Amino acid sequence: MSSAPGAPFPPALVRREDLGALVDALRAEHTVIGPTVRDGGIVLSEIDGVEALPAGWTDIQDAGRYRLERRADRALFGFVLGPMSWKRFLHLPSATLWHAERKNGTFDVRETSCEAPRFAFLGVRSCELAGISVLDKVLLGDGRFDPHYDARRRGVFVVAVQCTSPGGTCFCASMGTGPRARGGFDLALTEFLAPRPHEFLVEVGSPAGASLLDRVPHRKAAPEDLRHAEELTLGAERAMPRALDMAGVREMLYSKIDNRRWGEVADRCLACGNCTMVCPTCFCTTVLDRTDLAGRAEHTRVWDSCFTLPYSRMGPGSVRASIASRYRQWLTHKLASWSDQFGTPGCVGCGRCITWCPAGIDLTREIPALRVARDTRVLAKDTRTVEKPS
Ligand code: SF4
Ligand code: SF4
Numbered sequence: 001m002s003s004a005p006g007a008p009f010p011p012a013l014v015r016r017e018d019l020g021a022l023v024d025a026l027r028a029e030h031t032v033i034g035p036t037v038r039d040g041g042i043v044l045s046e047i048d049g050v051e052a053l054p055a056g057w058t059d060i061q062d063a064g065r066y067r068l069e070r071r072a073d074r075a076l077f078g079f080v081l082g083p084m085s086w087k088r089f090l091h092l093p094s095a096t097l098w099h100a101e102r103k104n105g106t107f108d109v110r111e112t113s114c115e116a117p118r119f120a121f122l123g124v125r126s127c128e129l130a131g132i133s134v135l136d137k138v139l140l141g142d143g144r145f146d147p148h149y150d151a152r153r154r155g156v157f158v159v160a161v162q163c164t165s166p167g168g169t170c171f172c173a174s175m176g177t178g179p180r181a182r183g184g185f186d187l188a189l190t191e192f193l194a195p196r197p198h199e200f201l202v203e204v205g206s207p208a209g210a211s212l213l214d215r216v217p218h219r220k221a222a223p224e225d226l227r228h229a230e231e232l233t234l235g236a237e238r239a240m241p242r243a244l245d246m247a248g249v250r251e252m253l254y255s256k257i258d259n260r261r262w263g264e265v266a267d268r269c270l271a272c273g274n275c276t277m278v279c280p281t282c283f284c285t286t287v288l289d290r291t292d293l294a295g296r297a298e299h300t301r302v303w304d305s306c307f308t309l310p311y312s313r314m315g316p317g318s319v320r321a322s323i324a325s326r327y328r329q330w331l332t333h334k335l336a337s338w339s340d341q342f343g344t345p346g347c348v349g350c351g352r353c354i355t356w357c358p359a360g361i362d363l364t365r366e367i368p369a370l371r372v373a374r375d376t377r378v379l380a381k382d383t384r385t386v387e388k389p390s
Contacts, residue, residue, distance in 0.1 A: 009204030011226060012218040014189075016198040019076070020050040022159075022187075025215040026120040030157055033089055034122035035082065040068060042082035044089070047122060054079060061168035061351070064360030074198070077123060077191050080167030083356055085280035086121055086128055090152045091135060094302045097148075097287075102295030114151035122159045124185065126178030127170070129160060130348040131280030133184065137342045138283050157208060160185035164232040169351030171242040171364055177348045179240070180233040187213065190229035201229045242351065242364045250336040252371055257328070261373040265366060266324035268359040273305030275353035275361075276330065281346050284311065306330050331363060 014022060026032045027048070034047040037054045047053070058071045059079040071078050100109040124132075136153065139146040163170075163179035172178030181188050186209035190201040201221055204210045256262075276282040286304040291297040304311050306329050312320040320326045338346030347363070354362045 009207075009210045009213075011204065011221040012202045012213060013221050013225060014200045014202050014216055014218045016076075016200070018217045019200060022212070022216045023047065023050045023122065025212050026122065026157065026159070029118065030120035031117035032120045032122055033086075035077075035079070037068065041066065042068065042079050044082070044084045044086065050076070053077070053123075059167065061355045062360075063169065063354050063362045064357055065168075066355050073193055075191060075193055077161045077189070078165075078193075080163065080165075080170065081125060081128075081350055081352060083278050083352065085278065085350070085352070086124065086132055087135060087280050087283075089119060089121075090132065090156075091139065091146075091149050091283060092152075094300060095148050096298050096300045098299050100297040100299075107297075114147045116148075116152040118155055118157075119152070120157040120159065124158050124160045124181075125163055125350075126160065126181035127172040127175070127348045127350045128280055129158070129181055129184040130172075130175075130177035131350065134281040134342070134344055134346065134348065135283065137344060138281070141342065157212070158185045158187075158205075160188040160205075162188060162190040162229065162233050163236045164191065166236050166240045167351060167355075168241055169354040169362075170240055170349065171244050171351060172349035173237045173240045174243040174246065175345070175347060175349035179236040180230070185209070190232060192225075192228065196228070201225050203229075242354075242362075244347075244349065244364045244367060246335070246345070249367060250339060252367075253332045253336040256370050256373065259370060259373050261366070261370050262324040262328045265327050265361060266322065268361055269307075269323050269327050270359060271307045271309075271323045271326060272358060273307040274356045274358065276305040276307060277303065278352040278356045280348060280350055280352070286311070306333070327361075331366065334363070335367070 023032060032047045033044055034052070035042050035054055036045050036047065036052045037057055038045065042054050042057065042059060053076045055076050056071050056074045057068050057079055059082070060067050060069055061080070096112050098109055098111045100107045135149070138144070139149040160181040162181060166179060183205060185205045188203040188205060192199050192201065202213060202218065204213060276284070284304045284306060285301045288300045288302055289297065290300070306312070307326050309318045309321070312318045320329055334346040338344070354364070
């Protein structure tokens with residue numbers, strides 16, 4: 001069935017047994033990245049067919065807790081989010097920026113090519129679309145230009161999946177980033193399960209999406225199909241287990257610089273940096289320079305975290321020597337100074353930092369705790385001390 005030229009793109013229904021044709025059509029032109037089960041979790045990886053999707057799995061999540069369980073059905077997207085975000089493919093954990101080689105008594109320096117695969121991302125949730133949009137602002141907005149990010153981001157074909165059931169740590173509804181994706185995709189799937197036949201409502205968000213759908217067996221969706229899809233995401237919103245009241249958060253955080261609550265969090269925080277690694281928007285990096293005795297050198301950018309001591313090292317030592325000051329930096333940046341820098345909060349409510357924190361530290365609990373923490377005495381001298389050089 002073809003969409004009429006020039007017409008708005010009407011939604012369609014694709015049967016479960018025809019979803020493989022959609023993945024194959026994506027694979028004909030793209031490197032398809034999607035969810036799959038590996039090592040007891042759902043990870044994002046290259047997908048070579050619909051069989052690679054996590055059929056019949058769901059994820060159980062809470063603060064500091066994640067496990068996969070079998071579902072009673074064969075839902076393909078019956079889980080929410082694994083530890084890996086799409087950042088992994090757009091803003092690489094490790095990217096060599098240039099190589100140098102000693103030649104004829106001088107150094108020949110060559111920038112690394114930014115060439116990247118033509119990606120299709122299959123299964124992007126609404127909060128993740130918001131996360132990509134935040135990264136776009138950070139890495140490409142307002143005079144900033146990261147050529148490696150740009151090369152990987154440009155032309156990504158996005159197949160979103162609408163959330164019909166929230167994860168245990170989700171709070172996208174209060175961040176205004178979900179659970180329903182309203183744009184930013186080429187195609188968006190809503191999975192229909194029993195008592196309805198197993199099929200997918202497909203919303204079309206771009207001419208490229210319409211063109212791809214034309215290569216997949218489908219039929220026209222009826223208004224009741226659209227209503228059913230809306231009800232499913234509304235149900236996910238109502239069932240969302242966490243919320244974050246963002247009203248006045250920026251001013252509140254700026255007014256609590258010396259609050260004793262930071263020290264109470266620091267007593268639990270291990271400064272492991274998990275929260276920043278799993279976050280779809282954390283973008284901090286450092287560089288590593290390697291040389292060898294043959295006269296070669298390379299300059300590599302790698303992810304870093306504001307929870308590490310070396311991250312704030314300047315001159316005589318690290319300016320954020322205590323864990324309290326590092327947690328304060330992370331949370332205040334996410335929910336206050338990020339908005340000053342980029343015009344949007346740095347949090348999209350995906351809940352990963354809560355799930356993957358080994359101490360179960362939960363920003364949706366810390367913000368209310370900070371709001372009521374009236375005592376503004378300096379908790380500990382080291383929230384502002386400089387680490388002594390060893
Ligand atoms: S701060 Fe936490 S909840 Fe917010 S986007 Fe990052 S990982 Fe997700
Ligand atoms: S808040 Fe949790 S995940 Fe983040 S550094 Fe501390 S212990 Fe690690």
